[in-house]
Structure formats: structure tokens, C-alpha cells
Amino acid sequence: MQILAVESSTKHLSVSLSKDGCQAGSALLKSGQGFMSNIINVIDTVLKKSRIQLESVDFFAANTGPGDFTGTRIGLSIVKTLALVLNKPVFAVTCPDVYAASILENNAARINAGLLKSGSALAVPVIDVKRNELFFSVYEAGFGQYSESVASSPVKGASLYIRKLTDNYLVECDGFISKLEEVLLAGSLIMSDPAKTAIYCGGTAFDYYGHLAADLKKSGYNFIINRKTIFPHADYINRCAAYRAGRKDTAGDKNIMPVYVREFVPFK
Amino acid sequence: MSQCYRKELNILGIETSCDDTCAAVVSDGRNVLSNVVASQHEIHEKYGGVVPELASRRHIEMIDIIIGEAMLRSGLALDDIAAVAVTNRPGLVGSLLVGAGAAKAIAYAKKIPLIAINHLKAHLFSNMLIKPDMGAGFIGLIVSGGHSSLYKVDHDWTISEIGHTVDDAAGEAFDKIARFLELGYPGGPVIDRLAKQGRAGAVLMPRPMLESGDFNFSFSGLKTAVIYKVRKEPAIKKPENIVDLAASFQEAIAEVLVEKTVRAAKRFGYNKILVSGGVAANSRVRELFAQRAEAENIELFIPPLYLCMDNAAMVACLGYHEYVAGNFAPPTMDVYSRSDI
Numbered sequence: 001m002q003i004l005a006v007e008s009s010t011k012h013l014s015v016s017l018s019k020d021g022c023q024a025g026s027a028l029l030k031s032g033q034g035f036m037s038n039i040i041n042v043i044d045t046v047l048k049k050s051r052i053q054l055e056s057v058d059f060f061a062a063n064t065g066p067g068d069f070t071g072t073r074i075g076l077s078i079v080k081t082l083a084l085v086l087n088k089p090v091f092a093v094t095c096p097d098v099y100a101a102s103i104l105e106n107n108a109a110r111i112n113a114g115l116l117k118s119g120s121a122l123a124v125p126v127i128d129v130k131r132n133e134l135f136f137s138v139y140e141a142g143f144g145q146y147s148e149s150v151a152s153s154p155v156k157g158a159s160l161y162i163r164k165l166t167d168n169y170l171v172e173c174d175g176f177i178s179k180l181e182e183v184l185l186a187g188s189l190i191m192s193d194p195a196k197t198a199i200y201c202g203g204t205a206f207d208y209y210g211h212l213a214a215d216l217k218k219s220g221y222n223f224i225i226n227r228k229t230i231f232p233h234a235d236y237i238n239r240c241a242a243y244r245a246g247r248k249d250t251a252g253d254k255n256i257m258p259v260y261v262r263e264f265v266p267f268k
Numbered sequence: 269m270s271q272c273y274r275k276e277l278n279i280l281g282i283e284t285s286c287d288d289t290c291a292a293v294v295s296d297g298r299n300v301l302s303n304v305v306a307s308q309h310e311i312h313e314k315y316g317g318v319v320p321e322l323a324s325r326r327h328i329e330m331i332d333i334i335i336g337e338a339m340l341r342s343g344l345a346l347d348d349i350a351a352v353a354v355t356n357r358p359g360l361v362g363s364l365l366v367g368a369g370a371a372k373a374i375a376y377a378k379k380i381p382l383i384a385i386n387h388l389k390a391h392l393f394s395n396m397l398i399k400p401d402m403g404a405g406f407i408g409l410i411v412s413g414g415h416s417s418l419y420k421v422d423h424d425w426t427i428s429e430i431g432h433t434v435d436d437a438a439g440e441a442f443d444k445i446a447r448f449l450e451l452g453y454p455g456g457p458v459i460d461r462l463a464k465q466g467r468a469g470a471v472l473m474p475r476p477m478l479e480s481g482d483f484n485f486s487f488s489g490l491k492t493a494v495i496y497k498v499r500k501e502p503a504i505k506k507p508e509n510i511v512d513l514a515a516s517f518q519e520a521i522a523e524v525l526v527e528k529t530v531r532a533a534k535r536f537g538y539n540k541i542l543v544s545g546g547v548a549a550n551s552r553v554r555e556l557f558a559q560r561a562e563a564e565n566i567e568l569f570i571p572p573l574y575l576c577m578d579n580a581a582m583v584a585c586l587g588y589h590e591y592v593a594g595n596f597a598p599p600t601m602d603v604y605s606r607s608d609i
Binding site: 034038039041044069070078079080083085258260266 | 315319321322324325327328329331332333335336346361362365366367368369370372373374376377378599600601602603
């Protein structure tokens with residue numbers, strides 16, 4: 001099973017190819033621009049390095065956002081059309097799910113250790129969606145596999161899974177920490193000893209708002225921010241797609257469109 | 269006995285430069301096998317004009333559906349397509365990149381050439397779909413919501429811009445006046461409809477830049493003239509009067525377009541005129557061009573309405589000629605909001 005994933009929802013363009021759940025090739029372009037000029041060459045480079053023909057790709061996948069409008073549309077126009085031409089399914093993976101998979105993968109050993117000590121592990125993707133607003137949701141990592149699980153990661157002979165626990169929330173940056181605390185408490189997502197619940201955060205909000213990580217650490221909860229999870233990467237789109245395909249969800253998604261966090265109002 | 273079979277050259281065209289998602293398959297640059305247009309008028313209607321962000325959102329929803337539909341209606345498979353031609357300039361960047369991305373994906377996946385198309389040049393080629401032997405050596409007027417330009421197309425297909433609007437495009441003026449008069453969107457068809465019941469000379473309207481000595485246009489002043497007239501005489505907006513205003517406004521635009529185009533033909537010694545773009549669908553513009561062309565013994569080419577509006581058949585048609593000339597685009601092709609022809 002071969003999956004080609006494209007990530008273009010932030011200033012970094014990446015392409016990832018997996019074969020039977022293992023990474024076969026990957027490329028990252030940190031240009032910040034030129035996605036339209038470079039995207040085909042980046043895809044071609046990954047395929048050639050992996051010695052895999054485009055025609056033998058079984059599934060395509062892309063990050064549908066929320067993210068940069070232009071980049072997301074470039075990625076989706078390419079992926080949707082490749083899937084159309086080759087008559088292959090395509091998976092639409094939302095940006096929070098991509099981050100959840102990234103947080104799980106990049107913190108797997110630590111999450112595993114915490115869980116083995118009767119702790120709990122949450123993941124909170126926090127995405128900068130402009131206009132001084134943040135978009136976040138809460139996921140839980142654990143050994144159990146649920147219908148809401150979006151990805152898995154092997155760790156020391158076992159498998160970790162990550163599932164979505166809450167809705168998505170759109171909040172002003174200044175109100176983010178209080179809203180997150182409200183969501184965590186309302187859902188009883190924090191253990192009686194807050195230190196035993198590790199809250200792993202990632203997302204572009206930590207790139208754009210330099211103070212956010214420090215503010216979280218002052219809150220009294222056990223927040224952990226791994227710099228590897230600031231930007232999404234196609235590898236984690238691939239993880240989510242492979243997880244779905246592995247669960248026999250092989251039809252893919254129809255009418256894939258970007259995720260927008262607000263209705264567009266041309267003039268008020 | 270051996271027979272030589274020439275395979276048809278089928279080009280898939282894609283056009284997303286503004287607010288219509290279009291795909292078409294054209295064989296040998298002349299036979300339209302399919303021509304699919306997904307209009308966005310209902311989306312932009314309430315704003316009285318194209319909202320670029322909304323246009324882009326709709327394109328990404330529709331692009332694969334429209335390409336699939338164009339292929340289906342053509343009766344061909346993608347393996348029968350020799351190249352994919354796509355508008356990459358000029359236009360709304362957010363719209364262009366959706367079509368360009370799709371075209372690149374097809375070209376890459378099917379290992380066929382990618383052809384970058386100038387939207388304005390494609391309009392000049394649109395009549396080739398109706399009259400393939402039309403040939404070059406004419407004055408071309410492209411008049412739409414985004415463009416009002418005159419071109420000299422020499423016999424060797426060298427194309428030179430000889431005039432353009434210095435402010436609003438003619439179609440833009442129609443849209444803005446329709447919005448001001450609360451008549452709906454797009455403005456061209458609704459003003460055209462009202463004007464049929466009105467008297468073209470009833471309301472005095474200027475003929476902007478008619479005597480400017482060049483081939484440029486200006487429609488912003490005409491729009492301002494309408495606004496001042498309505499403010500001065502509010503009764504002119506009443507249903508019984510607005511038809512006269514619509515007819516007079518339309519006549520002013522039509523006269524300027526026709527007069528300057530005919531003068532250009534005489535100035536450069538061509539007796540052929542091609543008119544294309546959305547405003548070429550206006551019945552009075554067509555009528556006046558026909559009258560003047562006959563009077564001046566000029567051969568007039570105005571494509572049927574479906575080829576005047578934005579469409580991908582004209583893109584595929586020009587794509588054929590670029591293919592024959594070997595003008596292919598690299599996979600790094602980009603999109604551009606502005607471009608000379």
C-alpha cells in the first residue's frame with residue numbers, strides 16, 4: 001500500500017511517500033513561497049528517490065486546513081486532480097489531525113513512559129488562523145483504539161493511538177489559555193494531580209506568538225511543547241491516511257475542500 | 269497498399285482566470301468535443317461584482333468535477349489527450365492557481381505537454397473555432413468585465429496592443445452602473461434587456477475619449493455621468509425612465525467601442541475586425557458593429573455568445589496552435605495577475 005501525501009498549508013511545503021506504513025521518501029521545501037512553481041518537482045523528486053512510479057500510488061492525501069488559503073488550494077488542486085487522473089482514492093486530513101499525529105509520533109517515548117506511570121497524555125494542536133485568533137482542539141493519546149482515533153504510533157512493542165476528544169474552538173489569542181482550561185475542566189480531562197496529565201502542544205500559533213509557550217508554562221499545568229511539532233509535515237498526513245487505509249477505510253473522501261474557520265464576508 | 273492515418277490532436281483546455289470554472293476538449297484546434305462552464309454568477313450576484321476570494325473558493329470545489337465532466341462529454345479518455353492547455357495569465361491569482369495546479373497534475377500524471385495560455389490571446393483565437401480559415405491580419409477588440417483592449421494582429425500572428433482602457437473596463441462599467449441602479453448582476457445582460465425598451469438618445473451621455481487621438485478607452489467618466497444624472501433627477505430611476513437611461517448608457521459604450529475599433533482598422537489597413545469577451549454578447553454592441561462593418565465594407569467576426577464569455581474551448585484552441593509551434597511550459601510554470609499579450 002503506497003500513499004503520497006502533500007502538505008502546503010503553511011509556509012513550508014512537504015511531500016511524503018509511504019509504503020506499507022513505512023516512510024519511503026520525503027522532502028521539505030522551506031521556501032515560504034513558490035509552491036506553485038516547485039510542487040511538481042518536489043513530488044517528482046520524492047517519487048524518483050523512492051523508485052516508485054506515480055501510477056503505483058494507491059492513495060493520495062492532503063492537508064485540508066485550516067491553513068494558508070493559497071498554499072492549501074495549490075496542494076488540493078494538485079492532489080484532487082492526480083487522484084482523478086489515476087482514479088485513486090484521496091484522503092482529506094484536517095490540520096488538527098495532522099498535528100495530533102505529529103505530536104504522537106514526536107513524543108511517543110515520553111507519552112508511553114507517562115502512561116506506564118498511570119499518567120494521561122493530551123495533545124492540543126493550536127493553529128494561528130490570523131486576525132489575532134487561534135483554532136484549537138483536544139486529543140488524547142493512549143493504548144486504546146477507538147472510532148475517533150486518527151493515527152497510531154508504534155512504541156516499544158506496543159501501539160499508541162490518538163483520538164479526538166473535543167470540538168474545534170476559535171478564540172482570540174488573549175483568551176486562549178482560559179478557554180483551553182475551561183474545555184479541559186468541563187470535560188474532566190485533567191487528572192486530580194494536574195502534574196500527571198501531560199498536555200503536549202504544537203501548531204503554528206507557537207511560531208507566530210512567541211510568548212504563548214511561556215504563558216502556558218506559567219499556567220500551572222504540565223504543558224510540553226516540542227519544537228518539531230510547530231509546523232505540519234506531509235509525513236503525518238501520511239500517518240493519518242495510512243491509519244484510515246489500515247482500518248479498511250479505503251474509499252477515501254469525495255468533494256474535498258479546504259477547511260475555513262470563518263465565513264468569508266466581502267464587506268460589512 | 270498502405271494507408272496513412274493522421275491521429276487527431278486533442279487538447280484539454282482549462283480556464284479559471286476569473287469567476288467561471290471551465291474545461292473543454294478541442295480536436296485539431298477546431299472541433300469542440302466538449303465545453304463545460306460552471307458559472308459563479310449566483311455567488312457574486314449579491315455583491316454586484318466578482319469577489320476574488322469567493323471565486324477562488326468555488327474553483328477549488330469545482331475543478332476536478334468540471335474536468336471530469338469535460339472528459340466525459342468529449343467521449344475521450346485522458347490517454348487520448350495530447351496536451352493540457354491552461355490559462356496562467358492575466359487574471360485573479362487565487363483563481364488562476366487552481367486551474368494551473370490541476371493542469372500541472374494532469375500533464376505530470378499523463379506525461380503530456382503543459383501549455384501556458386494568455387487569456388487575452390485565447391479570446392483572439394476564439395473565432396477560429398467557428399471559422400478556422402479566418403487567418404490573421406485583423407484588429408481585435410477584447411471587451412469584458414476585466415479588459416477593454418484593442419489589438420493589431422498582423423498576418424504573421426504578431427500581436428500588438430494598440431489601446432486599452434485607462435480606468436474601468438466596459439463590462440466593469442456595466443456592472444457598477446447596474447449595482448448603482450440596483451438592477452442586479454451581471455450588469456451587462458440586465459442593462460441590455462432594459463435598453464431594448466428604451467430610447468438611446470433620450471439621456472445625453474458623453475462619448476469618453478472618442479477624440480483622444482489614440483485607441484485607448486475610458487469608461488469611468490461615463491459611470492460618473494450616470495451617477496450625477498440620477499442624483500440630479502431622481503425620477504430617472506423610475507421604471508418608465510430607467511429604460512431610457514439604460515439605452516443611453518449602453519449606446520455610449522457601444523458607440524465608443526465600435527468607432528475606435530473601426531478607426532483602428534482603417535488606420536492600420538486591415539479590413540477584418542474580431543470582437544470577443546463578455547461585452548461582445550451585448551446585443552447593441554453586436555448590432556452596431558454589424559451596421560458599421562457593413563457600411564465600411566469590413567469583415568466582422570463576433571463568435572457566438574458561448575465563445576464570447578470566458579470558456580476553455582478557446583484555451584484549448586490556442587493550445588493546439590501553441591502545441592504545433594512547440595511552445596510548451598515547464599512544470600515550474602507560475603501564474604500572473606498581469607501580463608502583456
